[in-house]
Amino acid sequence: MTFSQSDIDALLPLPPATFHILMALADEHRHGYAIIQDIAMRTNSELRMSAGTLYRSIQRMQEQDLIVETHRRPHPDEDDERRRYYQITPFGIAVARAEARRLAQLVKLARARGIVPERA
Amino acid sequence: MRLHSLLLYLYPSSFRHEYGEELSHIFSERRQQSGNGFSVIWLWISEIIDVIKNASPAHWDILRQDLRYGLRTLARARGFTITAIVITGLGIGANTAAFSVIDHVLLRPFPFPDADRMVQLWQGSPGYPQVELSPPNFYDWQRLSTSFEAMAAYTGAAANFLGESEPQRLDGTAVTPEFFNILGVQPFLGRVFNADDVREKAAKAVIVSYAFWQSTLGGIPDVLTKGIRLDSDSYTVIGVMPPDFSFPSRGKQIWIPLVLGDPPKDSRDNLYLQAMAKLKPGVSLEQARAELAVIAGRLAQQYPKENEKVRAVVEPLRDQVPNQTRLLLWALFGASFCVLLIACTNLAGLLLAKAISRRKELTVRAAVGAGRERLVRQLLTESLVLALLGGALGVLFAVIGLPLLLGLVPARLPISDVTVLDRRVFVFAALVTAITALAFGVAPALRMCKGVTYEGLQEGSRSGIGGRREWFRSMLVVTEIAASIVLLVSAGLLIRALWRVQSIDPGFRTDSVLSLQTYLPMPRYASNATRAGFYNDVLTNVRALPGIMNAGYISSLPMLPGGGIWPVTVPGMQGGGTSDAALTVAIRVVSPGYLDTLGIALRSGRDIRESDTLSSPYVAIVSESFVRRYWPNQDPIGRTFHFAFENFPFAEQDRTVVGVVNDVRFRGLERPSEPQVYLAYNQLPDRTATFYAPRELVIRSSTDPASIIPVIRRIIQKADAEMPITAVRPLREVVDLQTAPRSTQIRLVACFALLSLLLAGIGIHGLLSFAVGQRSQEFGLRIALGAKSRDVLGMVFRDGIFLSGIGVTLGLFLSFYSGRSIQALLAGVGPFDPGTVAVVCLVALAMTLSGSLLPGIRAMRTNPVTVIRGE
Numbered sequence: 009m010t011f012s013q014s015d016i017d018a019l020l021p022l023p024p025a026t027f028h029i030l031m032a033l034a035d036e037h038r039h040g041y042a043i044i045q046d047i048a049m050r051t052n053s054e055l056r057m058s059a060g061t062l063y064r065s066i067q068r069m070q071e072q073d074l075i076v077e078t079h080r081r082p083h084p085d086e087d088d089e090r091r092r093y094y095q096i097t098p099f100g101i102a103v104a105r106a107e108a109r110r111l112a113q114l115v116k117l118a119r120a121r122g123i124v125p126e127r128a
Numbered sequence: 129m130r131l132h133s134l135l136l137y138l139y140p141s142s143f144r145h146e147y148g149e150e151l152s153h154i155f156s157e158r159r160q161q162s163g164n165g166f167s168v169i170w171l172w173i174s175e176i177i178d179v180i181k182n183a184s185p186a187h188w189d190i191l192r193q194d195l196r197y198g199l200r201t202l203a204r205a206r207g208f209t210i211t212a213i214v215i216t217g218l219g220i221g222a223n224t225a226a227f228s229v230i231d232h233v234l235l236r237p238f239p240f241p242d243a244d245r246m247v248q249l250w251q252g253s254p255g256y257p258q259v260e261l262s263p264p265n266f267y268d269w270q271r272l273s274t275s276f277e278a279m280a281a282y283t284g285a286a287a288n289f290l291g292e293s294e295p296q297r298l299d300g301t302a303v304t305p306e307f308f309n310i311l312g313v314q315p316f317l318g319r320v321f322n323a324d325d326v327r328e329k330a331a332k333a334v335i336v337s338y339a340f341w342q343s344t345l346g347g348i349p350d351v352l353t354k355g356i357r358l359d360s361d362s363y364t365v366i367g368v369m370p371p372d373f374s375f376p377s378r379g380k381q382i383w384i385p386l387v388l389g390d391p392p393k394d395s396r397d398n399l400y401l402q403a404m405a406k407l408k409p410g411v412s413l414e415q416a417r418a419e420l421a422v423i424a425g426r427l428a429q430q431y432p433k434e435n436e437k438v439r440a441v442v443e444p445l446r447d448q449v450p451n452q453t454r455l456l457l458w459a460l461f462g463a464s465f466c467v468l469l470i471a472c473t474n475l476a477g478l479l480l481a482k483a484i485s486r487r488k489e490l491t492v493r494a495a496v497g498a499g500r501e502r503l504v505r506q507l508l509t510e511s512l513v514l515a516l517l518g519g520a521l522g523v524l525f526a527v528i529g530l531p532l533l534l535g536l537v538p539a540r541l542p543i544s545d546v547t548v549l550d551r552r553v554f555v556f557a558a559l560v561t562a563i564t565a566l567a568f569g570v571a572p573a574l575r576m577c578k579g580v581t582y583e584g585l586q587e588g589s590r591s592g593i594g595g596r597r598e599w600f601r602s603m604l605v606v607t608e609i610a611a612s613i614v615l616l617v618s619a620g621l622l623i624r625a626l627w628r629v630q631s632i633d634p635g636f637r638t639d640s641v642l643s644l645q646t647y648l649p650m651p652r653y654a655s656n657a658t659r660a661g662f663y664n665d666v667l668t669n670v671r672a673l674p675g676i677m678n679a680g681y682i683s684s685l686p687m688l689p690g691g692g693i694w695p696v697t698v699p700g701m702q703g704g705g706t707s708d709a710a711l712t713v714a715i716r717v718v719s720p721g722y723l724d725t726l727g728i729a730l731r732s733g734r735d736i737r738e739s740d741t742l743s744s745p746y747v748a749i750v751s752e753s754f755v756r757r758y759w760p761n762q763d764p765i766g767r768t769f770h771f772a773f774e775n776f777p778f779a780e781q782d783r784t785v786v787g788v789v790n791d792v793r794f795r796g797l798e799r800p801s802e803p804q805v806y807l808a809y810n811q812l813p814d815r816t817a818t819f820y821a822p823r824e825l826v827i828r829s830s831t832d833p834a835s836i837i838p839v840i841r842r843i844i845q846k847a848d849a850e851m852p853i854t855a856v857r858p859l860r861e862v863v864d865l866q867t868a869p870r871s872t873q874i875r876l877v878a879c880f881a882l883l884s885l886l887l888a889g890i891g892i893h894g895l896l897s898f899a900v901g902q903r904s905q906e907f908g909l910r911i912a913l914g915a916k917s918r919d920v921l922g923m924v925f926r927d928g929i930f931l932s933g934i935g936v937t938l939g940l941f942l943s944f945y946s947g948r949s950i951q952a953l954l955a956g957v958g959p960f961d962p963g964t965v966a967v968v969c970l971v972a973l974a975m976t977l978s979g980s981l982l983p984g985i986r987a988m989r990t991n992p993v994t995v996i997r998g999e
Contacts, residue, residue: 041154058174059154060182063147067186090153 216518219471221525318367511569519561613939635792637727680722733787892979908995928980
């Protein structure tokens with residue numbers, strides 16, 4: 009699959025929910041509930057995404073080719089056949105990177121202005 | 129979990145199918161973790177909020193996609209889209225315009241506070257269900273009743289106004305002080321009347337309309353400190369009414385106090401007061417009726433001569449719309465609804481045809497995963513877009529078409545204006561639009577998406593018309609034809625009724641007769657001699673003009689209200705009293721030459737003469753019906769009668785009949801008139817019955833009546849420079865006014881009927897064109913096997929005539945019932961008029977043949993070689 013920088017730029021800035029889902033899928037493929045749990049864990053339960061918000065985001069992200077449903081499933085002992093698993097696409101990785109860069113740039117700007125403290 | 133599955137129904141079904149199981153799964157995991165009690169309740173609340181929060185954007189996303197896709201599809205098929213929008217627009221426009229008139233005239237409350245408690249009061253007696261009140265009766269009803277918060281009387285009170293420009297005749301109303309209190313309307317400037325204004329010696333006060341204040345009094349606020357001259361008196365302007373105020377009817381310019389006296393001096397026979405009242409809160413109409421019935425009964429015992437048969441009539445003010453107007457409007461609304469029905473049916477047919485041609489596209493979408501519900505939703509969105517655009521166009525049509533309908537709004541209603549663009553009408557238009565979208569969208573969408581399968585993709589597959597679908601479209605076309613037949617028959621019947629009414633002989637000639645009004649201001653013209661001087665000046669000079677055949681004056685033209693209905697007593701006959709319609713006559717006061725000017729034929733005796741004066745015996749000319757009633761088969765000339773009024777010396781004088789004339793329809797073309805009596809204008813005494821002083825000048829000329837108007841004006845102004853000249857019009861117009869609402873309605877219904885005929889024709893054409901396309905192989909084979917062009921054409925025509933035959937039969941059956949429902953408008957024409965039916969059948973045949981012609985020619989030209997090769 010090929011994509012251009014303009015394809016990536018067209019999606020920026022990402023909605024926070026989208027960015028968090030991409031982060032959750034960055035290292036491994038997960039099912040919906042695992043995504044919610046991963047986000048809660050990484051944000052110290054500050055962000056508890058609802059199931060409705062999750063699946064509306066997943067629907068949009070699938071249409072945007074950021075993630076796809078995967079048929080690779082965990083070991084049958086750990087699997088629940090009703091679950092659907094999602095994985096990030098190369099385009100999703102590129103978009104997540106671009107968004108992270110954008111955010112870092114913003115933080116850098118804020119630091120230059122003294123709005124946030126320098127890194128220790 | 130079943131409850132949770134139900135909750136998920138709030139999501140679009142495509143979303144639910146895709147993620148429903150996952151959502152349920154997550155919910156059940158959370159449910160297991162949450163334990164019991166309060167946390168479960170909290171989990172449910174947050175889940176419900178989450179579903180509601182996410183379901184609406186999910187729907188919106190789909191709607192946006194469907195709209196984008198639908199607009200692209202519609203833009204590609206521009207011809208279809210424009211046709212569909214125009215057809216919808218016509219249907220919605222016709223309904224919206226008809227509704228806005230009906231809403232203003234019949235439905236919405238009058239623009240006054242507590243309008244539902246306002247009632248109109250009448251006297252009723254045998255033959256006269258609703259007549260005006262006499263001042264003493266009003267006085268007693270007001271004094272003795274307890275059901276009403278207030279009761280007011282009013283009566284017409286026009287006056288001549290002398291400003292800086294030409295003298296004007298102002299249309300006004302004399303009202304008792306309670307009038308404005310009942311209406312609950314505050315003046316724009318100044319104050320309304322109070323009890324002091326109606327004292328007999330009070331300074332003369334006037335309240336003016338906003339329009340008159342703006343146009344004639346300069347719109348200046350210090351108008352309240354200035355006086356104006358009305359007739360010969362000075363009045364102080366004490367108030368200006370708000371711009372939208374109009375009561376008792378549209379176009380009133382002034383209101384003056386009505387002084388009745390305490391108690392009134394008028395006779396109980398003298399019926400000229402309109403009365404209205406406001407019920408006390410909590411008092412029902414029935415209670416008020418019962419109370420006034422008791423009071424009327426008591427007055428009947430007290431004054432048996434005048435009041436013996438007088439009843440009290442109490443009706444809600446909102447119901448004071450003539451029945452004929454009511455029926456005219458509902459019939460019009462029915463017609464407009466028919467047009468909408470036909471438009472919807474036609475569109476359903478068009479959409480079905482369109483959907484069939486899009487079958488491949490739909491099949492592809494189904495193959496890549498779109499469910500049936502998703503496809504139906506897409507097609508419905510497109511219908512909605514069409515309906516919305518059609519609705520917008522419809523409102524535009526309604527705004528443009530509304531002036532055509534205003535002829536149906538009676539002038540005597542207290543509504544200032546009928547506007548199309550207000551909230552109620554918009555809500556109605558939106559509702560009609562939504563119903564329209566559903567009506568013409570749902571059936572085709574459901575039918576088309578049923579069984580969308582892989583076969584639709586196959587090359588050369590017949591793009592979809594199965595027998596059942598053709599049957600469905602045929603049914604639509606039959607419905608259209610039937611509805612258009614109902615409209616055509618109704619229009620035909622109404623036209624026949626109009627012709628019948630127009631052919632009624634009014635009893636006078638209208639051709640080449642000009643009429644105009646000169647209201648003689650009182651008390652300046654209170655004496656007979658002064659009036660005679662003016663009439664003589666005007667009539668002599670007018671008759672001397674070249675081309676003038678004759679001219680005359682009359683107190684009130686036939687067919688216009690306000691003539692005078694008096695009871696008579698004939699020596700040797702029983703009777704009298706206003707309460708008996710069988711013994712009353714219509715009176716008019718006329719000058720010599722009036723009868724000749726209007727071509728009213730003198731059957732025997734002579735015309736009124738200038739020499740019939742106060743010093744000579746009182747004379748009268750009577751109509752043939754008068755003679756038939758009182759002296760059948762006898763010579764009436766020289767016989768006498770008098771009017772049965774008490775304490776009215778002028779009326780009590782014996783009148784000698786000097787002439788007999790043909791009958792005239794004083795009450796209009798469609799209503800029977802009382803027998804008529806003409807009195808001599810020089811015998812109207814001083815300061816008495818000045819209301820009957822002739823004011824209508826009629827002139828017959830051999831030249832164009834319009835060309836003589838300037839000369840006539842000069843003659844009148846020379847006779848009296850302060851005399852206003854109003855209502856200058858050919859006499860024909862006065863008669864035409866009688867049929868004006870009918871003509872307006874017929875124009876509209878005929879318009880609707882033609883429109884529906886056109887739509888039905890398009891429907892037949894569309895269906896047959898499609899069917900011919902589907903059967904091209906069959907035609908090709910038949911032609912190859914030797915069928916003649918004539919046979920093929922005949923086959924298509926047969927199909928058309930078969931459909932048309934069913935539609936016409938159904939339509940004729942329905943039109944019998946629609947005819948019966950408008951029978952009161954048909955002036956005696958039967959609801960199943962053979963002539964009308966024959967014409968309508970011929971028109972339907974012509975429509976069917978022309979709708980079938982093009983498809984027939986196409987079928988005839990089928991090339992067998994191409995078709996068979998295609999197979």
